[in-house]
Amino acid sequence: MVPSHCGFPFPSDVWTEQDPTTVTGLRVAFGETTLPEMVALGGHLDPEPYRQFDGWSVGQAPMTHMPGATVTGLPTPLSIGQSLSKESPTVLIEAETGVAVPHFAELDLSGPEGDQAFMLRPVVRLKDATRYIVAIRHVVDAEGNELAPSPVFEALRDGTDHSDPSVATRRALYADIIERLQQANYSTEDLQLAWDFTTGSLENKTEWVLHMRDEALATVGDAGPSYQITQVTENPNPNIRRRIEGLMTVPLYLDTAEVGGKLNFGDDGMPEQNGTAEFEFIVQIPHAATTGTPGAILQNGHGQLGSRNEGRNGYLAQIANKHNYVTISVDFVGFAEEDEEEVVNLLLEDFSRWEFIIQRQHQGLINSLLAMRMMKGSFHEDPQVQFSGVSAIDPSQTYYRGDSQGGIFGVSYMALSTDVTRGLLGEPGAPYNLLLNRSANFVPFFGILKIQFSEYLDTQLAIGLAQMYWDRTEPITYIPHVTGNPLPGTPDHNVLIHVAVGDPQVTPLGAHLIARGVGAVNLSPAYRNIWGLEQQVAPVNGNAIVEFKFDEVPANPIINQPPPPGPDPHDWVRVLDASIDQSHIFWQTGIVEQICDGGCDPE
Structure with a gap:
């Protein structure tokens, strides 16, 4: 159907087979030569590992290749509502119900002209184990002429003959696709392309990490994992009275901890x-917690490929002492500083190894949960946290905060945590296949991809394949299970989302998607309207998003590229008094107050 490039459209149920043992009744089954060729491998990526999936990612942007296409007349990030119109040129619906999925359409402008993937970006998380239909019509070229469908698709659409043997085998499927589109009141005689795909089940994505969580927490019990203190530093900075570094001993679910x-x-x-x-940890006790009033426990999640040391002499110490929080930080195993070389090497050597980065992230999530259990368990009684006979730690108060990667995986942490029910998500976003091309941080990694996949369109296929694995750990799977629909054995949670408008590292579009998924409101007065979110004045009892606008920083471009070089507000929000104070009130009360004088413009 897409003669210009193998593997498109993607995802597609053409690359599945029936399997009555899975929740969806399907299993992903690529052909031997369907997946991209990688230069370092000297051949195609191995299709076998993808058979573990019973459907496609709930965060994937359906995509295809339409040579000569433009985005003229298509829904954009600024006109999302257009995608719900029956006249929308791009259509994404649930096959069974005909319900339209809000989205915007774009070309992958990071690719050369003529080799740009045509993509539909859902602005909400897709449902699990659900069949979707994609339809495209009235896409025009630079002269305003509508693109012709491929002869194979035209034969399937119109029921005409074609010599390609795949036409006969797909007749029944396309009769069903056409009928369902018509039942949903979409015209079909003008279709340029249509296809279907089925998302994977929630069980398939979460069963590993839930099994590990439940077993590990039961193993360590209420006391948490055992630990060994390796270093104590007195007064390492003006805000911190004592820094405690150590090793916690946790159940290992990997073949090696390395x-x-x-x-x-x-x-x-x-x-x-x-x-x-x-695994190493770092605890910081502020001066405020040593005067007889124990501090609440605040776990910090670090940024991209960072470490537990982030903020220990900066913003985190400032937060701790200003509002009396004892902080705990661990490396996010699988995407920490020590993992960066492995990430680069797999891009250079064998992209199939991405699977094992995600497997290692499972241990990272479990370590984060166990670190909090340790803090509220035996650690608060340790002699090193006693001052004048009083513990500096209040084990009854437990909260989370994270920025960038820590905000991204903070969604997963909050949906999985049994010990923390309120968290701050700083500069988060999801899914990764939306974030990457729009991130300045991804530019060097993307350069490697373009070298390893000689056909440019294969880079987007590679990102799509990575997203299938990423669904097991990144927030796109966990968004709807933060509030109102908790995972098994998990309490309800609430989150406050902080965003920097113009952030070149994590596009606010990803935070908007998270906010819609957790049922957040846009705190009023707001810098701007966010599609699908109600504006609400403070106080807000529940989830909220707050966007901070810095005068010298323009809003992000709507195309799938990073902003041009300029001021970077990515790390500016977390040090603002308004951000710190708003977070503190939320952690303590569950209420989001409007701390800013008007909209959150720090000037």
């Missing part, structure tokens, strides 16, 4: 404990 480790699976197909391993 970088490159893979999940260790048992006969039942679930991750199986492989002994224990020690």
Whole structure:
């Protein structure tokens, strides 16, 4: 149907087979030569590992190749509502109900002209185990002429003959697709392309991490994991009275704790404990917690490929002492500083190894949960946290905050945590296949991809393949389970979302998607309207998003590229008094107050 490039359209149920043992009744089954060729491998990516999935990512942008296409007349990030019109040139609907999915359409402008993927970006998380239909019509070229459908698709659409043997085998499928579009009141005689795909089940994406979480927490009990203090530093900065560094001993679910480790699976197909391993942590006790009033526990999530040391002499110490929080930080295993070389190497050597980065992130999520259990368990009684006979830690108050990557995976943490129910998500976003091309941080990694996949369109296919694995750990899977629909054995949670308008590292479009998914409101007065979010004046009892606008920073471009070089507000929000104070009130009360004088313009 897309003669210009193999593998498109993507995702597509053409690349599945029936399997009655899965929740969806399907299993992903690529052909031997369907996946892109990687230069370093000297051949195609191996299709076998993808058979573990019973459907496609709930965060994937359906995409295809339409040579000569423009975005003239298509819904954009500024006209999302247009995508719900029956006249919209791009259509994405639930097959069974005909309900339209709000989205915008774009070309992948990071590619050369003629080799740009045509993409529909859902602005909400897709449903699990659900069949969707994509339809495209009235897309025009630079002269305003509508593009012709491929002869194969035209034969399927119109029921005419064609010599391609795939036409006969797809007749029944396309009769169903056409009928469902017509039942949903979309015209079909003008279709340029249509196809279907089925998203994977929630069980398929979450069963590993839930099994690990429940087993690990039961293993360590209320006391949390055992630990060893390795270093104590008095007064390391003006805000911190004592810094405690150590090693916590946790159940290990990898074949090795070292970088490159893979999940260790048992006969039942679930991750199986492989002994224990020690992982580093850092606790900071502010002066405020040493005067007889114990501090609440605040866990911090670090940024992209960062470490537990982030902010220890800066913003995190400032927050801790200003509002009396004892902080705990660990490396996010699988996407920490020590993992960067492995990420680069797999891009250079074998993209198939991405699977193991995601497997290692499972251990990272579990370590984060166990660190909080340690803090509220035995650690608060340790002699090193006692001052004048009083513990500096109040184990009854537990909160989370994270920025950038820590805000992104903070969604997953909050949906999984049994010990924390309120969290700040600073500069978050989802899914990664939306964030990457729009991020200045991704530029060097993208350069490697373009070298390794000689056909440019294959870079977007590679990102789509990575997203399938990423669904197991990144927020796109966990967004609807933060508030109102918790995962099994998990309490309800609330989150406050902070965003920097013009952020070149994490596009606010990803934060908007998260906000819609958790049922947040846009705190009023707001810098701008956000499609699908109600504006509400303070106080807000529940989830909210607050956008901070800096005068010298323009809003992000709507195309899938980073903003041009200029002031970077990515790390500016977390040090503002308005941000710190608003977060503190939310952690303590669950209420979002309007701290800014008017909209959150720091000037």
